[in-house]
Amino acid sequence: MLASCMVVGVTRQSLEVDVSRAIHHAALPHRLLACARLHHKGCSMHIATILEPIPQLAQTWAAARADRQQRTVADPADYAQLRRIGVPLLAVPVEFGGTWESLAQSARPICTLLRTLAQGDPSITLSSAMHHGVLGSWRIPSVPEPYNAAWQQQRQEVFQSVLDGxxxxxxxxxxxxxxxxxxxxxxxxxxxxxxxxxxxxxxxxxxxxxxxxxxxxxxxxxxxxxxxxxxxxxxxxxxxxxxxxxxxxxxxxxxxxxxxxxxxxxxxxxxxxxxxxxxxxAEIMAAGSSLGGMSFSSVIVGVVDAAMDYTRQWLKTRRQQGARLSAYQQVEWTLAEQEAFLIERAWEGTLQTLEQGQLNRRTVLMTKECIARLSESVLSHLCTLTGGTAYTWYCPLGAWLQDVQALGYLRPPWALAFDNLYTMGIQEDA
Missing domain, CATH: 2.40.110.10 (Butyryl-CoA Dehydrogenase, subunit A, domain 2)
Structure with missing residues (x-):
């Protein structure tokens, strides 16, 4: 159980999280299935069939978390699992045999799926998330002449490749x-x-x-x-x-x-x-940039979900054992809760913006950078709250701290992201 990460002489096996409880606390299965029901009507692909197995897969991955966090090479079997479920088809437009309808209709199912999977294994989730963003380039339905005929042929070839695996x-x-x-x-x-x-x-x-x-x-x-x-x-x-x-x-x-x-x-x-x-x-890459930014952010939000649930159970176990938190620990937990609250609001608010058809690249980038700063702060609070074992591989929190830092350092990195935000802001104010 979770509290065992503080016990001297603990084994790796005893550190495994009660993953079904942890995944349940995040309420993501309910959100994911709600997405499935919402998007099932009128969609040529049965999107519910793709989304429904995802919470169980996340639990399966999380059950092997102690081993997965120490991997340095991806396992092709994970991609094969996602392919069998049909996850790659979420990026393919309906007219080509997939489930994608529009950014307004399809962003939430994809982002919620990634947020759920990241609770089990953020590395494989992040690498697979690139698929949904890059295919946005070919989700542009048509381009000006004299290029449209070649464009349509290339779209067909690109999306057929996904149908072929x-x-x-x-x-x-x-x-x-x-x-x-x-x-x-x-x-x-x-x-x-x-x-x-x-x-x-x-x-x-x-x-x-x-x-x-x-x-x-x-x-x-x-x-x-x-x-x-x-x-x-x-x-x-x-x-x-x-x-x-x-x-x-x-x-x-x-x-x-x-x-x-x-x-x-x-x-x-x-x-x-x-x-x-x-x-x-520029126009082609912009077509997928909003989903790309939100996909990356969704993976990190999933890591924060897992870390908060892990620590919440750790606190519950300590209370049951009659232990008391120091004032410092209480403050660290309260700060983590506040920042996790803000992360949730940023994620949800931006998805609602996309659902309303408001494609604003600055909003998505602003959300990414806010979540990057807040998620690193949340994990720092949780690590210091739980103590020195968080600095070891016997507890997942230290690895998660390194994972969430990816959002700030990559795609785009801090300096470029802030330059872009400043430039976009000046342009909006002009």
Whole structure:
């Protein structure tokens, strides 16, 4: 049980959380099933069938938390489980055989699913979450002529790949860019004039889901141009020794989110496909940015849920044993509750904004940064409240503290995020 993390000589097995109780406390199964019922009517795919198994899967993952938190490599079996349930289809529009209807209708089911799964394993949840965001580029129904025919064909091919079992991810970032993909220096050479088929060369890192995804989106500068454009790479079945143009340069070694497989690679003359609306990467990437930001935030909110439930049960057990909290511990818990309350309000409020059809990238980024700061503070309070064992692998709180820090350091990192918020604010006030 939870309180056992403070007992001297405790075994890892005795540290397992009563996960069914913990997941229940967060009330997420009820929210998830409500989403399923709400979106079941009129949807060509049975979305309820996808969402209903998710709470049980989160419990199964959480039951193995002590082992999962120490993994440094993702397990393909987890992606296979999600595929069997049908999770990848949530990103595919209804007309192509998936469940996606619109951002207003589909954001909540996806974000609630991610929040639920993250209580069990945030690493695998975060890496798989990239799939839903990057496919937003092709959820644009049509583009101006003369590109629309090629666009429709590419949309069909992209979404058919998901129906055939493919996972999508992203490997946009480059060393030295500070997270700003507009500074990419990777180069793409066309295989022949007028073709969307290119060859890409250059370093990339933070490729979440490497080895699990079939396709990855990226940015590179086409030959003869000065501005990066959007491309995608078919990375499945390629060795990482450089023999086909994809060489592993640094396996992922994150302090948190340890098993996301966010590896770094050097690409050399590697096949790449340009998006079929060339020169409009800003509009295309904006189509998925709101869901991408909220997806990442939802994973972190799920970690906060798990940490609060863990500590709540720890406190209950101590009370049952007749132990009393010091004044300091009481303050730490009260502060954690207040900040978790604010996280919930930020998450819920932004989802409601999306449901109302208000696509505001600044609101989503503001929510991400607020949750990033608050979640780190919540976990710090919980770690100091429970004591020194939180600094060890015998208690999950220390690992969760490292996990939630990912939201601030990545996609985009702190400095770039705050620069963007300031610039967006000035533009809104103009």
């Amino acid at each position: 493919a996972w999508w991810g992203t490997i946009v970032s480059e060393p030295g860019s500070g997270g700003d993909s507009s500074k990419t220096r990777a180069q793409c050479l066309p295989e022949r004039p007028g073709s969307l088929k290119y060859r890409m060369s250059g370093p990339k890192h933070f490729g979440s889901g490497s080895g699990l995804t079939s396709f990855m989106t990226t940015r590179a500068v086409p030959e003869g141009e000065t501005t990066p454009d959007l491309f995608f790479l078919e990375v499945r079945n390629h060795p990482w020794d450089g023999s086909t143009g994809m060489r592993l340069t640094a396996p992922w070694r994150g302090h948190g989110m340890r098993s996301t497989n966010s590896h770094a690679f050097e690409f050399a003359n590697f096949p790449a496909t340009r998006v079929a609306w060339p020169g409009h990467q």
